[in-house]
Amino acid sequence: MKKLFIIGVGNMGMAILEGIIPQVLKEEDISVYDVDKSRLQSFLNSKTEVVDTIEKGAKNAKSILLAVKPQDMEDVLKEMRGTVVERNLVVSIAAGITTNYIKRVLGQNTKVARVMPNLCISVKKGASACCFSSDCTNRDKQFVESLFKALGTTLSVDESKMDIITAISGSGPGYLFRIMEIFIDIGKEYGLKEEDSRKLVYQTVSGAVSLAITSNSSARELREKVTSRAGTTEAALKVMDEYRIEEMFHEAVKAAVNRAKELSRE
Numbered sequence: 645m646k647k648l649f650i651i652g653v654g655n656m657g658m659a660i661l662e663g664i665i666p667q668v669l670k671e672e673d674i675s676v677y678d679v680d681k682s683r684l685q686s687f688l689n690s691k692t693e694v695v696d697t698i699e700k701g702a703k704n705a706k707s708i709l710l711a712v713k714p715q716d717m718e719d720v721l722k723e724m725r726g727t728v729v730e731r732n733l734v735v736s737i738a739a740g741i742t743t744n745y746i747k748r749v750l751g752q753n754t755k756v757a758r759v760m761p762n763l764c765i766s767v768k769k770g771a772s773a774c775c776f777s778s779d780c781t782n783r784d785k786q787f788v789e790s791l792f793k794a795l796g797t798t799l800s801v802d803e804s805k806m807d808i809i810t811a812i813s814g815s816g817p818g819y820l821f822r823i824m825e826i827f828i829d830i831g832k833e834y835g836l837k838e839e840d841s842r843k844l845v846y847q848t849v850s851g852a853v854s855l856a857i858t859s860n861s862s863a864r865e866l867r868e869k870v871t872s873r874a875g876t877t878e879a880a881l882k883v884m885d886e887y888r889i890e891e892m893f894h895e896a897v898k899a900a901v902n903r904a905k906e907l908s909r910e
């Protein structure tokens with residue numbers, strides 16, 4: 645019996661698999677399935693088992709990780725129906741797909757964990773939030789947390805918080821990439837070489853994050869510390885406030901929360 649069957653080894657499924665071996669699970673503890681057979685090539689020389697149907701994988705695994713796009717979930721769950729039994733734990737990372745929805749399709753006695761990770765799990769610096777259906781045991785919770793702890797930090801939350809978490813940390817890397825892109829382009833417009841501008845921006849973001857994580861100060865205190873009166877940072881921050889940066893981010897997060905609700909299957 646496999647400890648984990650992964651359905652969908654795209655960006656996230658693969659990042660999870662690569663991040664949990666060997667610390668949490670061994671190659672031979674895992675089986676995988678994907679409709680895109682090219683994704684399965686990389687397992688030719690591995691002890692991870694490639695199965696050719698969802699039914700085979702699900703019947704022979706203790707836990708099942710669903711790492712397909714939200715729009716493919718209904719098909720996958722329908723294929724799983726009848727193969728999942730009470731001992732199984734189903735773990736979904738699909739945005740907007742609720743534990744209730746999964747239980748409704750697979751059966752009320754299916755134990756379900758829902759996790760919202762982000763792309764940074766691929767470098768083991770992910771931020772993942774987990775919630776569980778009420779019938780999950782402490783062992784189920786520990787198992788899921790051990791998977792995602794190997795990939796960064798985890799947080800246990802109430803499911804009602806999943807939309808805002810999706811909008812803040814799930815989509816967050818995308819916002820930060822956009823901000824970095826803007827600063828790199830501005831550096832170029834002012835005459836920096838692209839590689840130099842990129843180097844400076846990446847290191848600045850990385851350094852600021854390290855400072856924020858290791859310091860006991862709040863983000864506000866750190867910002868105040870680097871903003872000397874009448875200095876350059878103050879001049880720039882003043883313009884950001886005039887352009888209502890806070891309001892802009894509020895609206896952006898609101899749009900992401902609304903989109904998460906639209907995608908949601910309750």
Ligand SMILES: NC(=O)c1ccc[n+]([C@@H]2O[C@H](COP(=O)([O-])OP(=O)(O)OC[C@H]3O[C@@H](n4cnc5c(N)ncnc54)[C@H](OP(=O)(O)O)[C@@H]3O)[C@@H](O)[C@H]2O)c1
Pocket residue numbers: 651652653654655656657677678679680683711712713714716719720737738739760761762763814
């Ligand atoms: N990417 C992120 O930053 C992020 C963050 C948090 C959560 N998530 C969630 O993670 C999930 C996976 O996202 P991703 O970016 O890894 O997607 P992805 O790269 O498209 O990977 C999904 C894989 O599943 C395959 N697939 C589709 N239908 C299938 C089926 N019926 N049975 C088996 N495999 C199937 C896809 O094949 P085809 O390409 O042929 O369809 C693809 O290889 C999504 O639900 C998303 O909401 C993503």
